[in-house]
Amino acid sequence: MEEKEESLDFLSRIVPPEILKVKPYIPGKPIEEVKRELGISRVIKLASNENSLGPAPKAIQAIYQYASKIHFYPDGGCYYLKKDLAEHTGVDPGNIIVGNGSDEIVSMLTRVFIQKGDEAIMGDPSFLMYKIDTQLSQGKVVCVPLKESRLDVSAMREAITSRTKLIFISNPNNPTGTIVTERELKELVQTIPPDVLLVCDEAYYEYVDSPDYPDTVSWVKEGKNIIVLRTFSKIYGLAGLRIGYGIARKGIVSLLNRVRPPFNVNSLAQVAARAGLKDRAHLVKSKRLIQEGKKFLYAKLEEMGIEFVPTQANFILIKVGGKTESVINTLLKKGIIVRGMEAYNLPHHIRLTIGTQEENEIFIREFQEALR
Ligand SMILES: Cc1ncc(COP(=O)(O)O)c(C=O)c1O
Incomplete structure (x- = not known):
């Protein structure tokens, strides 16, 4: 259930205006809740640039x-x-x-x-x-x-x-x-x-x-x-x-x-x-994962004729075009969470965290499907 923000009452009069101007951060749903709502058992989160290999x-x-x-x-x-x-x-x-x-x-x-x-x-x-x-x-x-x-x-x-x-x-x-x-x-x-x-x-x-x-x-x-x-x-x-x-x-x-x-x-x-x-081994493994993931994703995106920005980080900014919102929703239904870029004034882009090879393959497959 979505929680509605309570309407601001007289307390807003004693709050500095800069606080009132800020939009509260809206957190994403917990992974377990996404699974329950969609009736799926696998969720791949590629939205917040975390390390897909897990903690050191x-x-x-x-x-x-x-x-x-x-x-x-x-x-x-x-x-x-x-x-x-x-x-x-x-x-x-x-x-x-x-x-x-x-x-x-x-x-x-x-x-x-x-x-x-x-x-x-x-x-x-x-x-x-x-x-x-x-x-x-x-x-x-x-x-x-x-x-x-x-x-x-x-x-x-x-x-x-x-x-x-x-x-x-x-x-x-x-x-x-x-x-x-x-x-x-x-x-x-x-x-x-x-x-x-x-x-x-x-x-x-x-x-x-x-x-x-x-x-x-x-x-x-x-x-x-x-x-x-x-x-x-x-x-x-x-x-x-x-x-x-x-x-x-x-x-x-x-x-x-x-x-x-x-x-x-x-x-x-x-x-x-x-x-x-x-934990040097974890660092090296994590860096290699991103280097290999980048190569794979670049090749696939190029094959698909999709524009993206070559990255020095563990995420890629991808231009999806006019269908971005529906693509994000279709991916979500398949259990893949990517970041929409509206808050960054890039409504036609998504930001994809590079995942494990398996996650990247699943993303590409479902992304191709969602674009159809
Ligand atoms: C550029 C940049 N700086 C800082 C942060 C925040 O990192 P932290 O988790 O250490 O607060 C992020 C998180 O996504 C980021 O992208």
Whole structure:
């Protein structure tokens, strides 16, 4: 049964207008409910760019081992995890902030840096939370259209005004999967005003193959105004635990710590993330899965004459055309969930998470059928 939102009563008068403007996030139905409603036993979820191989096995083990200790509050400072992440990325633990998902760090950033009327520059389309969090801080969203499905870094540079506080670079960009190159980003880093912070969101960075991908952590080490965001939700397969991290100058981390809730990252997420970092075999296998899946899907889509954007991430933006909504619904009836792109102003596209070989084959078969 669909839950209707209760009509807003007098309470809406005491709520700031920016809260009223935001549309509440509408979660997808749980997989079990989709199965029950459609009377099907198999559901393939290729909608949220999760890892189809599942969590890193070492992370699962760590969760079992830690389970008997969850009556304790988590370590609010993520002491051991920060130490491991520091070693992993070549910075100091003081350069790291851990969030309840990297999207919590996006919220901390807008909370700290955006006041009423301040501007945040982002690509259009790009990850939706940049917009929502900026609006919640009463900031002005400055959208810069993509150029040939890629973030237009020089246009983003030109969009900087005296009110600009943040520039969001989703690299690879969600939903296009394209990257900004070292050369393009370096130009921006070198010319950005000192009172603007560059946010390099690298949620999919482990999947990138391109030799032109920037080494942003080296700019953090040089003391530039940049924060690099990474996550355990994608290649590590820990999306359900909610854990991601940011790497930045110590001063920036210290500012973010002022708005960070004291126990924002739960204990199981911390131990799983530490173990996940050490699970090299899972990482390699997951990356290979995407490389092979990409090849298969590209070949099939080309055969079908379907337009798509070549990707550096674990998802592909596919142009379906005028029938997109009906294709999404037909796929859903067959138990295949893909992401419609209306919220990104791309109503004729879907975003497909690359799955296992079996899942990709089933998708292609049902996609061909749905297009007929
Ligand atoms: C570009 C980008 N950044 C951040 C996130 C959020 O990741 P997390 O699960 O760490 O909050 C996503 C999730 O889809 C994403 O696509």
